[in-house]
Amino acid sequence: MRATRRRFDLSAVSELLLGVPTVLSSLLVLALLGKAVTPQALWLPPALWLLSGAVVFLPATDQLLAVVAYRLRKPTRTERAALEPLLEEVCGAAGVDPRRYWLRIQNSKGINAMAVGGHVVGVSTAALQLPPRQLEAVLAHELGHHLAGHTRISLLRWWYELPARAVVGLVVLVGVAIHGVGRAVGTPGARVISTLLIVVLAAAALVVSPWLVLVPVIAPLLAWSSRRAELHADRVAAELGYGPVLLEVLRRWVREGQDDLRARAPVRARMLASHPSCAQRITRLRGR
Numbered sequence: 622m623r624a625t626r627r628r629f630d631l632s633a634v635s636e637l638l639l640g641v642p643t644v645l646s647s648l649l650v651l652a653l654l655g656k657a658v659t660p661q662a663l664w665l666p667p668a669l670w671l672l673s674g675a676v677v678f679l680p681a682t683d684q685l686l687a688v689v690a691y692r693l694r695k696p697t698r699t700e701r702a703a704l705e706p707l708l709e710e711v712c713g714a715a716g717v718d719p720r721r722y723w724l725r726i727q728n729s730k731g732i733n734a735m736a737v738g739g740h741v742v743g744v745s746t747a748a749l750q751l752p753p754r755q756l757e758a759v760l761a762h763e764l765g766h767h768l769a770g771h772t773r774i775s776l777l778r779w780w781y782e783l784p785a786r787a788v789v790g791l792v793v794l795v796g797v798a799i800h801g802v803g804r805a806v807g808t809p810g811a812r813v814i815s816t817l818l819i820v821v822l823a824a825a826a827l828v829v830s831p832w833l834v835l836v837p838v839i840a841p842l843l844a845w846s847s848r849r850a851e852l853h854a855d856r857v858a859a860e861l862g863y864g865p866v867l868l869e870v871l872r873r874w875v876r877e878g879q880d881d882l883r884a885r886a887p888v889r890a891r892m893l894a895s896h897p898s899c900a901q902r903i904t905r906l907r908g909r
């Protein structure tokens with residue numbers, strides 16, 4: 622088995638680049654905040670925000686995300702005894718220290734696994750029932766995400782996009798409120814005024830968050846990047862020697878109806894899907 626220490630792959634780089642417009646909007650929002658709060662140093666809030674990205678690298682962030690966003694718990698002693706040797710095997714094949722990764726469990730009837738932040742490898746209780754070698758292949762796929770930095774980069778992008786997203790959320794809320802007031806008053810004049818106010822509000826939002834006009838282009842590109850990341854993680858698993866076993870897992874998913882039959886899904890859904898279909902993953906793996 623060839624030791625693999627892959628770092629950022631192209632999908633991680635493309636995800637970073639696709640986040641640039643929104644992150645710039647966030648910095649613009651914070652510069653405007655700086656102008657209002659600290660006019661003599663309007664660079665201060667954007668600079669502090671950039672520094673705050675370090676939070677993504679804190680172990681506590683991974684712990685919090687695992688519990689809050691993914692409802693993961695610590696494994697019981699039995700679960701740990703079953704999983705740890707498998708993770709050690711996978712990490713041994715990849716030439717990385719298994720102590721870098723924290724095993725977590727999600728109570729779920731669906732076979733599922735996830736990489737979270739920079740350290741967490743989660744598996745569902747249903748996935749624990751897989752034959753050990755298949756579970757190992759699933760862990761190898763998740764390790765592939767960690768080695769490429771996929772999950773950490775996604776988290777960093779999400780964090781830096783928060784101010785821009787908060788502004789959009791606020792604008793939508795205010796817009797809905799204005800619309801509601803216009804309808805409640807009910808006179809034609811009130812409706813015209815509320816519509817005008819919403820147009821002005823939308824224009825102001827575009828000035829503060831110019832990335833909004835790019836959303837129709839960025840959203841499918843981000844989904845494409847995410848699908849590439851999945852195929853990359855499969856490739857890493859295959860390079861670590863788990864290709865044939867991963868194929869078994871994917872075929873099992875198809876048999877059990879866990880594939881979402883993307884081929885029959887509408888074009889828009891396929892363009893915005895964050896995961897490739899099992900059929901596509903199988904084709905790629907067999908191509909190797």
Ligand SMILES: [Zn+2]
Pocket residue numbers: 762763766851854
């Ligand atoms: Zn994955």
